[in-house]
Amino acid sequence: MKGMEKNVIVLAGMIGAGKSSYTELIARELGSIAFYESITDNRILEKFYDDPARWAFALQIYFLNTRFRSIKAALRDENNVLDRSIYEDALFTQINYEEGNISSPEMDTYLDLLDNMMEELGTLPKKAPDLMIYLRGSLETVLERIKKRGRPYEQIDENPGLLEYYTRLHARYDSWFESYDKSATLVFDIDQIDITNSEDAYEVMQAIRTKLAYIHQRPTD
Known part of the structure; x- marks a missing residue:
C-alpha cells in the first residue's frame, strides 16, 4: 500500500448523515487537510428555512460558489477531504425547483453557471476526486441525527x-449516486455504522485505505 499517496476524497449524503464527522476522522487518519462546508458565516441558510420560495435561488448560488471554490482548492492541493462537494449541489437545486421555490429562468441560469464551472475544473491538472464516499442510511436515522445536533432551523x-x-431529497439520493461518474466510490451504511465507536471507525478506515490502495495500484509489466 502506498501510504504517502496524495488523495482528494469527497463525502456525499443527506443533511445530518455525518459527513463532517467522517471528514474529521479521515483527515486525521490520513494526515490530509479537511475542507468543511461553511455554516456559521452563511447569512442565507436560516432565511431559506424560514422562507424557501424567497431564498432558495440565492442559497443555491451561494453554495455553488463556495463549493466551486473548495473543489478548485482541493484539486490543486491534491491531499484533502471535503465534507460536501459541488457534485451533488444540483440535486438540492432540482428539488427546490420541483417544489416551486426556484423558477425556470433561475434553474436555467443555475445550470448554465454549473456547466461553466465544471468546464473550468476540466482545465486543472487534477480534474476530479480520487474517491467519493457516500453515506447511505434510512430517513429515520437521518432525522434522528438532525434532531440530535440541534440546529433549530x-x-x-x-x-x-x-x-x-427531507423526504423528497432522501428519496432521490440513491439515484443521484448511481449517476455519479467522476471517480471511484465507496458506500457506508450509517444505519449500521457509528464511527464514534472505535471499532467501527477502525473498520471504516481500513475500508478506505484498501479502496485507495486499489485505486492507486500500478499495473505490473
Missing part, C-alpha cells in the same frame, strides 16, 4: 414543511 417540529423536503 433544521427541526421538523418547528417547521413541519421540512419533513416533506
